[in-house]
Amino acid sequence: MPQHLSNLTETASQTGGPYxxxxxxxxxxGIEGVYPQDLGLSPIQPGALGQQITITGQVIDGTGxxxxxxxxxxxxxxxxxxxxxxxxxxxxxxxxxxFAADKDSGEFCLxxxxxxxxxxxxxxxxxxxxxxxxxxxxxNVGLHTRIYFEDEDNSADxxxxxxxxxxRVSTLIARKTGEGAYRFDIRLQGEGETVFLDI
Amino acid sequence: xxxxxPLVPRQRDMHPVPYDPDYKTSxxxxxxxxLLSMESTPSEETGPRFGHGVIGPLDNNLVLNFATDGSPAIxxxxxxxxxxxxxxxxxxxxxxxxxxxxxxxxxxxHIKDTYLAPLxxxxxxxxxxxxxxxxxxxxxxxxxxxxxxxxxxxxxRPMHIHFSVFGHSFGQRLITQMYFEGDPLIxxxxxxxxxxxxxxxxxxxxxxxxxxxxxxxFLAYKFDIVLRGRRQTMFENRLEGL
Numbered sequence: 001m002p003q004h005l006s007n008l009t010e011t012a013s014q015t016g017g018p019y020x021x022x023x024x025x026x027x028x029x030g031i032e033g034v035y036p037q038d039l040g041l042s043p044i045q046p047g048a049l050g051q052q053i054t055i056t057g058q059v060i061d062g063t064g065x066x067x068x069x070x071x072x073x074x075x076x077x078x079x080x081x082x083x084x085x086x087x088x089x090x091x092x093x094x095x096x097x098x099f100a101a102d103k104d105s106g107e108f109c110l111x112x113x114x115x116x117x118x119x120x121x122x123x124x125x126x127x128x129x130x131x132x133x134x135x136x137x138x139x140n141v142g143l144h145t146r147i148y149f150e151d152e153d154n155s156a157d158x159x160x161x162x163x164x165x166x167x168r169v170s171t172l173i174a175r176k177t178g179e180g181a182y183r184f185d186i187r188l189q190g191e192g193e194t195v196f197l198d199i
Numbered sequence: 200x201x202x203x204x205p206l207v208p209r210q211r212d213m214h215p216v217p218y219d220p221d222y223k224t225s226x227x228x229x230x231x232x233x234l235l236s237m238e239s240t241p242s243e244e245t246g247p248r249f250g251h252g253v254i255g256p257l258d259n260n261l262v263l264n265f266a267t268d269g270s271p272a273i274x275x276x277x278x279x280x281x282x283x284x285x286x287x288x289x290x291x292x293x294x295x296x297x298x299x300x301x302x303x304x305x306x307x308x309h310i311k312d313t314y315l316a317p318l319x320x321x322x323x324x325x326x327x328x329x330x331x332x333x334x335x336x337x338x339x340x341x342x343x344x345x346x347x348x349x350x351x352x353x354x355x356r357p358m359h360i361h362f363s364v365f366g367h368s369f370g371q372r373l374i375t376q377m378y379f380e381g382d383p384l385i386x387x388x389x390x391x392x393x394x395x396x397x398x399x400x401x402x403x404x405x406x407x408x409x410x411x412x413x414x415x416x417f418l419a420y421k422f423d424i425v426l427r428g429r430r431q432t433m434f435e436n437r438l439e440g441l
Contacts, residue, residue, distance in 0.1 A: 006288060007286055007287060007288070007428075008284060008285075008286050008287070008288055008425045009210065009213050009286065009399070009402075009425060010209065010210065010213060010214075010286060010373075010425050010426060010427050011373065011375055011402060011403070011424045011425045011426070012213060012214050012215060012375060012394045012396070012399040012400065012402065012403060013214050013215060013373060013374060013375055014215065014361075014374065014375045014376040014390065014391075014393075014394075014403070015215075015222075015225075015374075015376075015390060015393075016361065016363075016374045017361060017376075018309075018311060018312075019299065019307045019309045019311070019312065019361075020299075020361070020374070021309065022299040022307060022308065022309055022323075022324050022325050023297045023298060023299030023325050023327075023361055023363055024297060024299075024363060026323070026325050029307075029308065029309040029310060030308070030309065030310045031265075031308055031309075031323050031324070031325060033265065033267075033323075034258075034264050034265055034323045034325055034326075035255065035258065035327075036255070039249070039253065039295075039327075040247070061227040061228050062226075062227040062228070062231075063227050065227075067228075069311075073372070075242070075245075075246060075247065075369040076242075077241075077242075083241065083245040084245075084247070084248070085245075085248060086245075094247065095247065096246075096247035103310070103311075118240065118241050118242060119240075119241070120238075120240045120241075121205060121238060121239075121240060121435070126240060126242070129242065131242045131243065131369055133369065133372050135374050136228065137224050137228075138222070138224030138225045138226075138227070138228035138229070139217075139225070139228055139229075140214070140215035140216065140217050140219070140222075140225055140229070140393045141211075141214045141215060141217060142372060142373070142374055143230070144243075144370070146242070158237075159235070159237055159240075162235060162237055163235060168232075188227070188228050188229070188230060189227060189228065189229060189230055189231050190231070193230055193231060193232055194230075195232075195235050196230050196234050196235070197234060197235050197236075197237065198208070198209060198211070198234035198235065198236040198237075199206075199235075199236070199237050199238075199239055199240070199243050199370060
């Protein structure tokens with residue numbers, strides 16, 4: 001017998017279920033008064049440096065139906081590419097936001113500042129992007145993906161470069177719909193399925 | 200900042216399958232194409248941190264944190280406690296844990312839950328806490344009831360508490376569920392059964408922990424959680440292009 005490894009195995013995920021909001025966005029579930037306010041209401045405070053942007057979209061299932069019960073979290077650096085807590089980071093950018101698909105329309109909306117570029121471990125620069133994590137009933141392991149921007153130079157991004165089917169790259173790129181406005185739909189399955197990440 | 204190393208890749212076979220026809224909602228909501236695998240970057244290795252400033256004194260006490268008329272929540276009082284570690288058995292201190300659950304009758308306080316069981320006016324069903332410097336946490340709550348749900352003809356969820364854990368990296372983000380030792384509904388639950396590795400499912404079942412139960416007050420259950428680790432070697436930094 002070889003030596004024994006004392007490593008542990010990650011705890012298995014389970015779906016967040018239909019009532020994920022109770023724990024993560026209580027006010028969405030109709031619960032007021034437990035906490036002063038929900039966590040992650042906005043990734044930015046007034047005075048955040050950089051271009052303010054709004055990203056709207058839907059989370060769409062394999063039948064084409066927009067989820068009304070999805071929970072999304074976003075994580076990003078400030079406009080100079082620094083994450084909260086790093087030296088020199090913009091104190092008005094927490095970088096973390098939690099938002100839900102609207103219970104009637106399924107639309108979500110994220111208002112933030114456009115993130116700066118961040119290098120990968122190799123030192124190679126990644127194009128500006130926002131990381132997303134999606135939890136909902138029927139999603140057994142939370143889904144990671146990224147939002148890139150149509151009006152940035154994405155040509156040298158190392159993650160996008162790894163997508164073999166180049167026709168799928170566009171699923172990670174937010175479409176510009178106006179000044180500071182973008183559209184980013186997330187397709188869980190089916191035609192135009194979003195590239196999800198194991199990262 | 201110290202480079203703590205890249206995240207250890209997820210062992211996907213230790214997690215539920217994304218697509219499971221016995222859990223019908225997973226059928227249209229599971230990606231069909233393979234995930235894109237890549238070594239973690241600062242985007243996944245960093246993550247939100249939450250300080251003690253956001254945590255109120257009753258946030259981890261679900262018996263009292265929604266006591267609208269001042270009475271404690273109805274139900275069997277339980278302490279749920281445990282430790283958060285990473286895959287290298289290092290404690291994960293100061294990390295946010297959020298929980299949510301049904302009340303003692305199996306009803307959630309949510310605009311969309313219309314189950315017959317009544318709402319408890321003194322039970323909200325959510326709580327949160329930060330782990331201490333050893334990664335330990337505690338909640339005082341009531342044992343949630345089992346409840347029926349639409350899936351196949353006659354489906355009941357075992358008693359469970361939902362857990363959301365942050366870790367220190369966005370790539371460690373985890374939502375899971377804690378079940379209770381001895382509940383016969385676990386073996387019949389298609390959501391629990393999305394986990395195909397038996398020992399991984401067993402690890403979601405919290406044992407009764409009598410030494411931690413307080414006489415004449417509450418029972419106790421222990422639920423430890425393991426998050427992804429970060430690999431620290433002397434050889435992580437590769438030159439660009441190599």
